Amino acid sequence: MTPWYQDPVQFIAEWLRGVLLGWGMPPSGVELVLTVLGAGTIALLAMLWVVFLIWYERKLIGRIQDRFGPNRVGPWGIFQPIADMLKIFTKEYITPEGVDRVPYNLAPILAVASVLLIWAVIPFTMTVMGVNLNVGIVYIIASGGLGVLGIILAGWSSNNKYALLGGFRAVAQLVSYEVPMVVSLLIPVILAGSLGVNDIVMAQRIPYLLSAPVAALIFFITSMAETGRSPFDLTEAESEIVAGFNIEYSGLKFGMFYVAEFLHAFTVSLLFATLFLGGWRGPLAEQVPLLGFVYLVVKTFVVYFVVILFRGSLPRFRIDQMMDLNWKLLTPLALVSLVVSALVAKPLEEMPLAQTLALLVSNGIVLILFIEGTGKKVQRKREIVGKPRPLAVPHPEEQQPAQSTGG
Template sequence: MDEICTGLCRLMVDSGAEAGLAQFVSLLVGVLLVSGVPLLTVILLIWIERKVAARIQDRIGPNRVGPIGLMQTFADLLKLLGKEDITPTSADRLLYNVAPLVSFASVVLIWAIVPFTPFHYGVDLEIGALFFVAVASFGTLAIMVAGWASNNKYALLGAFRVVSLLVSYEVPLVFALLVPVMLAGSMSMLDIVNAQSGMWFVVLSPLAFIIFYISSQAETGRAPFDLIEAESELVAGFNIEYSGMKFGMFFAAEFLHVFTNGILMALLFFGGWMGPFYYESPLIAFAWLGAKGGVIYLTTLWLRNTVPRLRIDQIMAFNWKFLVPLSIANIVLISLALKLLQELNLAPRQLIGASIIDMLPATIVLLLINGALTMYLLGILRRRGQEARREAQAAPAQFARATAATAD
């Protein structure tokens, strides 16, 4: 993007335009290019998700508007534009109208730090990973504001659920995010991808990827964490009072957030654009990034249409009793092991430019640590499962004894 903006600025200056105006116009074009990618992507994502859901449920899906239903999303967009925009009389009008914009903008802003290729990105922030966490939190705030400003009890209950869910699962997500940051020695998304030239971080710490994946599922409110709407309990969740394009913006933000998380996981754990012949052309590098993010996105769709929703108490217990301790133990063990390996000269102190041979000892040690930690935690889960089954089997007998004692 820098090349495009710089070239446009130089062209305008050579044509006689003022330097300040040329710089402003070039920056504006860059912003439109970066934001245009997710805006166009969300149109395709909605069609893909509907087709995948139909395939899993033995249906056809969109097939009437355009070839294989490709224009169905545009038809739905026109329908939403034609809907009456209703604002409840008792709602806080300012916050009610701003919330959908903040929700969608919080997702689009993440794409500013996404490096599509080694030379094409919005901005290379030194605190790119921190920027992602901070901007993503605005989506939580927007949902809470939308539920409160609607002045509807179901919307407010849905917003409370969202806040408790998203704030809780941000803890393991941040701990999992710290693993690639620590391995790369930088918060820059560009440096994190370049540090995976020798070995993808998903190989060095598969547990961090699993924790990040589960937490991102909760962040987007997808199954089995889809408590945000919970139609059978909360009618339509926090957006029950929204209609028209305001509802459409919440809808688009959800779809885009899922795919954005897939792209981020591809950057953080799967080497981003790195793949065979990626250096030959920016299009090949861009295709590798899209393919990796697309595969992760499709697994999310598969889970959404096959896994049932959990109760709020089960979700919170899983997070605070299992996921958070696991993420803390994982980052502590990896940091200690990495420091020890570097002191013994078994791992490079700078992963950027390291080869597979350089990373082999560290890979073996870190994989053994992840495997041992996984086996230990699976043993704990197995014992807890056995205890729960014994309690469930003993419950009828306890109930019978209590009933008999009451009768006596």
């Protein structure tokens, strides 16, 4: 048995199991208690973690935009989200006229639940994970589908045209981007030979970022789109549809959508780190499970940093550009790279190093060919319908002095 400081979670679980068995509880009852406790702990920690994430993201976005970010409550403003959280607890729930009550109240719950469900299958260390589901990847995709349902319910039940428009946009975007995401997730599955998330981590002696860079890129872009954040935040484009699907929500119900968005962004970073950067793997991670957790957090924050950089620096897509990117570039690229990876990986299965090299080279070739061959073609230029007609032109007489000084 490893010392407690190397694997605290297992240590506590073993201790609790011993105590409960000592009280004369049947073994199946003990397992049930431990499972419920574990699930509750993961869900609670994930929700509390959002408090930190909100501060981190606001601070970083502030720096990107040459501001300080939150800096009043506590050192570096670190308690700002706690103050915000307490404020949102006290706010009134306003239910507008004509909403469909049950779907209206169910939608925020579904939005958070669909993200929290993913946490059940992520291996945090070699030994600590919710369940080692042998269909983990399919499960992750399925829980994403529930999130779409939450947004559609929010958009429809609010009885508001902007909410409905936001819901339409969200569904069009999420359902479309699910296609290349699923295909790109199949590549690590093929390389690892398993659908289980922990098996995929176990198989990554060399991180799959090197074996499947194209899949990693597609997964990164599509998962950004799935979170519905900038540059893919057409679902809540303030300048066009006010606030999108969550416009009629107030108080903690809006807070649930807010939490779901931030948690989703972190969760996809976690997934990326798990599936493409080797998860908890690292030197000595198998002897000292706690180290694996540290590695996973570091890798996740590297990815999360890039996610926030994207959000802070890229403008929003137009809806046709968003669809063009998905259907004309990402989907064919994902399909081609799936076929190429399968063909290259199979004959070199015995030699991991040669396999990785061959996959890296073939992926690079596919990417270059795609961008050279189709990238230019699929960019759609807006048709010019007429000459620009400025609303106001300077009066010719007033222009005279400006010209004379200019000359």
